[in-house]
């Protein structure tokens with residue numbers, strides 16, 4: 001059983017997928033703390049409904065991003081988190097947090113990295129006209145949406161597919177792949193080789 005601290009900024013559908021996978025017995029984990037970078041994030045309600053402790057940070061906390069990450073790190077350590085799971089968390093992460101959880105901060109991104117970084121990835125891919133969209137789960141480092149890739153899943157964009165339809169399908173893939181990857185961590189099956197490449201046993 002691994003103890004997860006989940007960082008969110010928005011609706012929290014990935015948080016919900018993780019909670020659902022735990023409830024269904026597919027993920028041997030416990031979400032012990034949810035931290036939101038926005039007080040109005042919908043995901044906070046999901047966490048509270050599931051009886052999970054939450055911390056909601058105001059915008060002004062991020063005036064000093066390093067101090068914010070120190071605060072977040074303290075809360076996660078205090079809660080006894082093994083892994084820090086970014087789930088729609090739209091803030092850069094700094095050494096104050098990364099150094100407390102080496103190779104234990106993970107992110108999901110709704111594109112096949114390194115293409116389409118940032119907060120509008122699905123729209124950018126759709127507008128560009130790529131034929132294949134996808135999802136990436138990766139370790140977090142100091143560069144936003146970078147870090148060693150753990151898992152990716154691709155989906156063909158259908159002829160004439162609307163942005164809304166594609167967005168729904170990408171989210172659906174996210175909700176499958178993130179709990180699956182976390183279960184691999186719970187089974188201790190993910191590591192890095194000497195070149196820093198991710199190895200899954």
Ligand code: GAR
Nearest residue numbers: 010011012013014088108109110118
């Ligand atoms: C998800 O699609 C996630 O991959 C994305 O934000 C969305 C959050 O949705 N993250 C990024 O774009 C990170 N650069 P959710 O709050 O419903 O989980």
